Amino acid sequence: MSKSDRPLSPHLSIYRWPITMTLSILHRATGVAMSLGFVVLVAWLFDVASGEESYAIFVEAMGSTIGGLLLIGWSFAFFFHLSNGVRHLFWDTGRGFEKQQANASAWFVIVAATILTAGFWGLLP
Numbered sequence: 001m002s003k004s005d006r007p008l009s010p011h012l013s014i015y016r017w018p019i020t021m022t023l024s025i026l027h028r029a030t031g032v033a034m035s036l037g038f039v040v041l042v043a044w045l046f047d048v049a050s051g052e053e054s055y056a057i058f059v060e061a062m063g064s065t066i067g068g069l070l071l072i073g074w075s076f077a078f079f080f081h082l083s084n085g086v087r088h089l090f091w092d093t094g095r096g097f098e099k100q101q102a103n104a105s106a107w108f109v110i111v112a113a114t115i116l117t118a119g120f121w122g123l124l125p
Helices: 019-049 052-063 067-090 099-118
Strands: none
Touching: 019 052, 019 067, 019 099, 052 067, 067 099
């Protein structure tokens, strides 16, 4: 068999990622992001215990644009991970495995995480 007769593996140009696979990857990524966020939480607690000057530096850092984006990102990671965890609890009962239901619940997780994050930060009217 020559090399040209061999079948090609699916490639990104011809293979579309299902939303469920994307959410699986994002669930793991948000878990890692939250772990980093917990390090910042510990730093915040340390700065609170260390005194006013240390706390003021931390508040200034988190009050910057980058700090604000990190806080919003960590809260989205939390709400996404929470919503997807609830989705997994339903799967543990044997429900929602049909393709259409799995896709619908995946989109629901994304919408729920976005709405919860926006509501948490007061971005909703």
